[in-house]
Amino acid sequence: MTENVPLDAVPDAWARVGERVDAQLWPTHALYVVATPIGNLGDLTLRAWQALSRADIIAAEDTRATRILLEAWGISTPLMAAHRHNEASAAATIVDRMTAGQRVALVSDAGAPAVSDPGGVIVQAVHAAGLRVMPLPGPSAVITALMATGVTTDASPGFVFAGFAPTKSMARQRWIRQWSILPAALVFYEAPHRIAASLLDLLAVAGPNRRVALARELTKRFEEVQSMDLAQAQHWIEENPHREQGEYVVILHPPAAVTPDEDAEENTAAVDVWLEALLETVSVRDAARIAARATGISRDTLYARALVLKERLAAQG
Numbered sequence: 373m374t375e376n377v378p379l380d381a382v383p384d385a386w387a388r389v390g391e392r393v394d395a396q397l398w399p400t401h402a403l404y405v406v407a408t409p410i411g412n413l414g415d416l417t418l419r420a421w422q423a424l425s426r427a428d429i430i431a432a433e434d435t436r437a438t439r440i441l442l443e444a445w446g447i448s449t450p451l452m453a454a455h456r457h458n459e460a461s462a463a464a465t466i467v468d469r470m471t472a473g474q475r476v477a478l479v480s481d482a483g484a485p486a487v488s489d490p491g492g493v494i495v496q497a498v499h500a501a502g503l504r505v506m507p508l509p510g511p512s513a514v515i516t517a518l519m520a521t522g523v524t525t526d527a528s529p530g531f532v533f534a535g536f537a538p539t540k541s542m543a544r545q546r547w548i549r550q551w552s553i554l555p556a557a558l559v560f561y562e563a564p565h566r567i568a569a570s571l572l573d574l575l576a577v578a579g580p581n582r583r584v585a586l587a588r589e590l591t592k593r594f595e596e597v598q599s600m601d602l603a604q605a606q607h608w609i610e611e612n613p614h615r616e617q618g619e620y621v622v623i624l625h626p627p628a629a630v631t632p633d634e635d636a637e638e639n640t641a642a643v644d645v646w647l648e649a650l651l652e653t654v655s656v657r658d659a660a661r662i663a664a665r666a667t668g669i670s671r672d673t674l675y676a677r678a679l680v681l682k683e684r685l686a687a688q689g
Contacts, residue, residue: 386418393418398426399506401470403498404477405491407484407510411592413444415511421445423508427477431466433490437481454478456490463497470503484512488535488561513590514559517621520597521585523557528626530556537562537570537622544570548577548624549649555666558624564617571605574624578602579641583625589618599625640677643667647678648685656682 396419404423409415424430424447431454432438438451454462466476478485478494485491498505514533518524524531534551537560538544551558552574562570567586574584580603588596596615600608609615627642646666650659660675667674 389418390422393422398422398475399504400473400475402475402504402506403466403470403495404475404506404508405485405495406477406479406508407512408438408441408479408482410482410511410513410516410590411595413441415591416441416445417508417510420508420510421447423475423506424449424477424479426475428474429469430477430479431462431494433480433485438479449477454490454494459490459493463494466494467497467501467503470498471501482511482513484510487512487514488533511591513561513587513619513621516590517559517585517587517597517623518557520587520590521599521623523585523599523623523625528557530626531559531623532556534558534560536560537566539566541569541573544573545577546652548573549645550652552578552582552624553627553646553649555626557626560622562620562622564619567616567620567622568606568609570622571602571609574622575602575605577645578624578627582627585623585625587621587623588615590621592618594618643669643674643677644681647674647681651678651682651685 404427406420406423407417408420424442424445427449430438430442430449430451432451433453433455435451435453441447442449442451452462452465454466466478469476478491480486480489480491483489486495495505518531532551532554534547538547548558551560571584574582580601582602583599584602584605585597585599586605586608588594590597594614598608627645643663646663647659650662654662656675656678659678660671663669663674663678664671
């Protein structure tokens with residue numbers, strides 16, 4: 373049975389914590405980089421609320437989207453636009469304001485600014501000016517998806533966040549091949565109208581037995597989180613038309629370790645993924661050397677295989 377939090381306890385608890393946060397350091401001449409909710413308005417932190425309220429101005433990726441958040445939380449701080457099309461000029465304005473002694477808060481539409489969102493240029497400009505940057509942690513779609521899927525563990529904690537996948541299939545397959553050989557979970561964002569095509573490209577590159585976790589509409593009413601083999605992913609999308617709506621976080625599980633005593637056919641396919649990716653940027657000799665260190669297979673064996681693959685890739689143009 374679920375017990376409700378006593379309503380009379382909420383204001384008291386909020387006031388006690390609020391007093392502690394209020395007493396913390398709130399320097400002027402500072403940029404407050406504030407993480408904001410990725411879907412649920414209740415996920416704004418108390419410290420973020422205070423920072424947005426105390427700021428002289430809020431630099432926002434989309435002022436209309438941020439205004440909805442501010443109105444919900446009773447914040448009246450004025451807004452200025454700071455998006456990827458005006459980030460350089462916005463950075464100069466922000467530095468000028470900070471030099472004059474103002475507190476400036478920086479937000480993106482949702483989640484953490486400068487993490488696959490505008491803000492990095494502004495943060496760099498503030499550092500270059502010798503001014504203070506204060507990060508306020510909070511919601512992040514990447515971390516939320518990892519928490520929900522359990523892909524990373526104490527035994528295998530590694531992951532790489534690669535941002536958004538390319539929009540064209542061939543470029544996306546090259547991109548997947550480059551990232552998917554790393555011995556860590558691959559995390560990336562995908563738009564709803566491209567999720568089906570992206571999963572087909574993952575299947576083509578990583579194979580039907582590689583595991584993938586799909587996190588959709590995180591923290592929102594229709595949140596879904598599901599893990600499956602790539603062979604099943606397309607059916608999962610197609611069985612519910614609503615699954616081609618809402619932003620996705622995709623997590624490709626780490627590749628299985630390749631060892632010489634594995635089944636020969638599976639071993640060759642896995643090694644080919646390594647070699648094809650390496651051959652896009654290094655010589656046959658270097659590709660064989662790097663793959664040998666990663667797989668434990670002899671360099672001579674891999675060199676011979678890399679030569680065959682290089683000829684095949686050349687024939688394909």
